[in-house]
Amino acid sequence: MKFLTQFLSLALLTGCVVMTSCSSNKETAEQKPGIEKTVYGQLPNGQTADLYKLHNAAGMTAQITNYGGIIVGLTAPDRNGKFEDVTLGMDSLAGYVKGTPYFGALVGRYGNRIAKGKFTLDGKTYTLAVNNMVNHLHGGLVGFDKVLWNATPVEGDEPALKLTYTSKDGEEGYPGNLSVEVTYTLQKDNALRIDYLATTDKPTVVNLTNHTYFNLTGGAKRDVLDHVLTLNSGNLVPVDNTLIPTGKLMPVAGTPFDFTQPTPIGKRINDSTDTQIKYGLGYDHAWVLDGTGDSLKLAATVFEPTSGRVMEVRTTEPAVQFYTGNFLDGTVTGREGFPYKKRYALCLETEHYPDSPNQPNFPSTVLRPGQTYKSSTVYQFSTRKE
Numbered sequence: 001m002k003f004l005t006q007f008l009s010l011a012l013l014t015g016c017v018v019m020t021s022c023s024s025n026k027e028t029a030e031q032k033p034g035i036e037k038t039v040y041g042q043l044p045n046g047q048t049a050d051l052y053k054l055h056n057a058a059g060m061t062a063q064i065t066n067y068g069g070i071i072v073g074l075t076a077p078d079r080n081g082k083f084e085d086v087t088l089g090m091d092s093l094a095g096y097v098k099g100t101p102y103f104g105a106l107v108g109r110y111g112n113r114i115a116k117g118k119f120t121l122d123g124k125t126y127t128l129a130v131n132n133m134v135n136h137l138h139g140g141l142v143g144f145d146k147v148l149w150n151a152t153p154v155e156g157d158e159p160a161l162k163l164t165y166t167s168k169d170g171e172e173g174y175p176g177n178l179s180v181e182v183t184y185t186l187q188k189d190n191a192l193r194i195d196y197l198a199t200t201d202k203p204t205v206v207n208l209t210n211h212t213y214f215n216l217t218g219g220a221k222r223d224v225l226d227h228v229l230t231l232n233s234g235n236l237v238p239v240d241n242t243l244i245p246t247g248k249l250m251p252v253a254g255t256p257f258d259f260t261q262p263t264p265i266g267k268r269i270n271d272s273t274d275t276q277i278k279y280g281l282g283y284d285h286a287w288v289l290d291g292t293g294d295s296l297k298l299a300a301t302v303f304e305p306t307s308g309r310v311m312e313v314r315t316t317e318p319a320v321q322f323y324t325g326n327f328l329d330g331t332v333t334g335r336e337g338f339p340y341k342k343r344y345a346l347c348l349e350t351e352h353y354p355d356s357p358n359q360p361n362f363p364s365t366v367l368r369p370g371q372t373y374k375s376s377t378v379y380q381f382s383t384r385k386e
Helices: 002-029 091-097 275-280
Strands: 033-042 047-054 063-064 070-077 082-087 105-107 118-121 125-128 150-154 158-169 179-187 191-200 208-211 229-233 236-237 286-290 297-305 309-315 320-323 345-350 373-383
Touching: 033 091, 033 105, 033 150, 047 179, 063 179, 070 309, 070 373, 105 150, 208 345, 229 320, 275 286, 297 320, 297 345, 309 345
Parallel strands: none
Antiparallel strands: 033 047, 047 063, 063 070, 070 082, 105 208, 118 125, 150 158, 158 179, 179 191, 191 373, 229 297, 236 286, 286 320, 297 309, 309 373, 320 345
């Protein structure tokens, strides 16, 4: 009898273990959304950077560090349900500190280029750092991608990370104390939403964006030339040989820049007869988005045929800078020692036009006291059979 009692107890215990295991498997399939915080490393100035891992119920994850607001990793499922990282990135904080071509970075005060590092506002000329040929690029030598942001995790069905930073008057040459708030939200529908807010105490210029490099093959298995792109744009912002806008817009119809219909990125990227292709060494231009208003509108759709992954980009911004990693040359070693080669990623940076502070015909990027800069962009992932 004693043996039978022990056997039944063991059977009940085993049954409990099995049920727990089954429950655990179900938890894996449908995770509870949340945020995990870990120490990412120490910066040269002694400050500590943290890493925040957001995950939704479907299993998608976004890893973000408060150093530079960098998206360190972002997973998305393929048509078979396999989650893989669809971004380029580094293995450690040290890799980002050493320097990357803005992998995953939060860019500001001004995303893209300002001609010769100068602009005039209300009759006063401001001089910025020149860090891209003869021009100012992505906020200067120490832009928003190289500072430590204050981070506040926001738990819920759609976990979020709120980052705040105050850019001091005169920082990188820009006027005004600029208070910035950026919120990354991992949504239920496998989308990463980025909301930007900013206020100033002096007139200034602002153009915030994110510079994530995407490769929908997962793990950057090959270049992005077979990715199929659609851009909701009939006009391009043409540039000179230093990639500064000419001040006019160019219809894309009949040019290598026409992505109004789904087109493989590599189809016309090496058109040696096109001056704009020569200047950008491929695609490195701003497309003017069709439609007006402050609501989210579809800017771009990217489809990767092998994995079946689809990325849709929606934004409130008037333009998107499409860049095809033309300056990657294998010298930057990324995750697991992998060298990132030319055109192994694409960027879709939602923003205002380049050099707007010097282009009176472009939409204004001026922010004045009492006004609030607002911008939103959503990167949504799904799959397609073919």
